[in-house]
Amino acid sequence: MTVTYELGGKTAIVTGGARGIGKAIAAQLLNSGAEVWIWDADPTPVDGAHCQTVDVTKAHQIKDALAEIVADNSRIDILINNAGYLGDYRGFEAFDPIEWQRIIGVNLIGVFEVTHQVLPIMRKVGRGRIINMGSLAGKEGLPNLAAYSAASAGVIAFTKALSRETCDTDIRVNCVAPGPIDTELIRRLGNDVVDDMIHDKCQPAQAPWRGG
Template sequence: MQVAYEFSRQTAIVTGGARGIGRAIAAAFAASGADVWIWDIEPVELAGAHSVSVDVTKRDEIAKGLALLEGKGVDILVNDAGYLGPYQPFENSEPSGWQQILQVNLMGMLEVTHQVLPLMRRAGTGRIVNMGSLAGKEGLPNLVVYSAASAGVIAFTKALSREVNDTDIRVNCVAPGPIDTRMIRDLGNETVDAMITASPLSRLGDPSEVAALVLWLCSDASAFNTGAVFDMSGGRARY
């Protein structure tokens, strides 16, 4: 069953929206009437959305992206920019790789939220959805640093939600398991097949399924949810 939402006259920023989950989220918001701004280092053509080259780890690029809104507020922020890193044992990893994973997945989310939150504060309302991962809840072997970064996303979500609970700003997290994206497919057929075997539903998730959850979290139907972590794992999450 297709559920429709109305986001006309609302401005939504989706980081990492050039492909995968982020693109599905941006497309769903655009189809629901939102004024969508995709922030990504990759350009993207998506009907009903603006594409802006923004490296979420660089404060000046974030500020320039916000300046393009020309004084409009930000009603919705989806922090989706992410980097998985190599699938390998931690002892074989390189510190330079750790930094990239932490910078994109954790620090980038902090940088963007730090600049967007004051706009929501002034308006007294807003919706922030941080994309975490099942890895952040359970810890996944061969993705140790990514797991640590995702755990930081979850903790940040819970802490920030309590700081803004005197407003109509809601902060939540979505923690997907393996979703059928290029990022997951790039891990190789053997790894993907193992993920499917480990899934109680025996498949990868679809990006559109994640997008549907994000839109619900940003709708009035979810006004009582904040500081929560919503699994999208096909039953893999154990708690």
């Protein structure tokens, strides 16, 4: 049975939407009739979508991108916080603090920054849908990806908290925490690392991470 959605007339933002999971989400939204705006630090054209260069850790870039959308359409119905950065696969003690700060910045602070500016627009019309992309790493914790696991756990907790803040409105906030998805982001770890994580050396047996 094919599940279909009718999103004609809806406006959606997908962060990290130029490739991987984000691109697939954008395509599904487009197929469902939504007007889609892709935000990506390194955008590539996606047929039918508007593409903007946005670093989700930069509040001024978010503000400028939103201004363009609001000028075209005064409402935002759907926000998909998908932008992610995995970082290196190494033990925590070997991490340069600059690296784990970037991981936390993109995966967690980026969600804060984008939501902080989009949520008031949703509140003005009294409705909206926010979906935050986390990872099973945030529930289970993954060796050699400690910072990524911590960021994902933060996304999960933030989603729960914000959903309670908006429960008196028609704004719904949810989190999706996928397991292993074969994307370019994940394969940057190296095929041997990925294969080991999936087949043998990760507890639980299904590797708890995603690729944005």
